[in-house]
Amino acid sequence: MSDIIIKHELEIEALTDNLQSVIDFVEENLELTACSMKIKMQIDIAVEELFVNIAHYAYTPATGKAIITIEIDNDNKEVSITFTDSGIPFNPLEKEDPDVSLSAEERKIGGLGIYMVKKSMDKVRYAYEDGKNKLTITKKV
Amino acid sequence: MLNIEKNAVADKLEVILSGRLDTATAPQLESELKDALNEVKELVFNLADLEYISSAGLRVLLSVQKVMNKNGNMVVTNASDEVKEIFEVTGFSDILTIE
Secondary structure: OHHHEEEEEEEEEOOHHHHHHHHHHHHHHHOOOOOOHHHHHHHHHHHHHHHHHHHHHHOOOOOOEEEEEEEEEOOOOEEEEEEEEOOOOOOHHHOOOOOOOOOOOOOOOOOHHHHHHHHHOOEEEEEEEOOEEEEEEEEEO | OEEEEEEEEOOEEEEEEEEEEOOOOHHHHHHHHHOOOOOOOEEEEEEEEEEEEOHHHHHHHHHHHHHHHHHOEEEEEOOOHHHHHHHHHOOHHHHOOEO
């Protein structure tokens, strides 16, 4: 039943200064679901990691837009969020996972963000379509 | 928004964090601690009112932990279940001393 799917979209300049606006947009939409604090935090983290990735890497050294589309399926109790940018083709899911068993001395500083996304979301999909990077996360709420 | 409160007694420093430790606020914590750790032998992070931590926040904790491995010791206290779960997933629960 498609009429119970809520879909909202935010188009915004991909700058870390806009992170709060993106988080606010997502949180407003999550209020339409019955999701727990824990899931809300996991989704927030994933949104931050993915938006900041676009802000840092997609258009460097220039800037460009990011489109964040959120779909809430209250029937299947599922939220999907898609991040679209027109920057350099890049599949973050191909990045090797960090070794989380290493000690503080051995640990490198990077690579954690996308790993946290993969661990906390139910599905993470990447596609390059029409000259755009599209990364979709899905989470049961 | 992140609020950072520091209580120093001799060579012991307690850092009380409340709010969100994320991409926007992590640089603030980094600069607050940069010069504050020189004489510190015992560092306590009190996370009772920390609502949220992202990888940018974890990166700061990791780099502070590395400094404290040389200078003394560091513990993390009162983290919420949500924050603890982030530590678990990322392997930080093995790196940090969580009480």
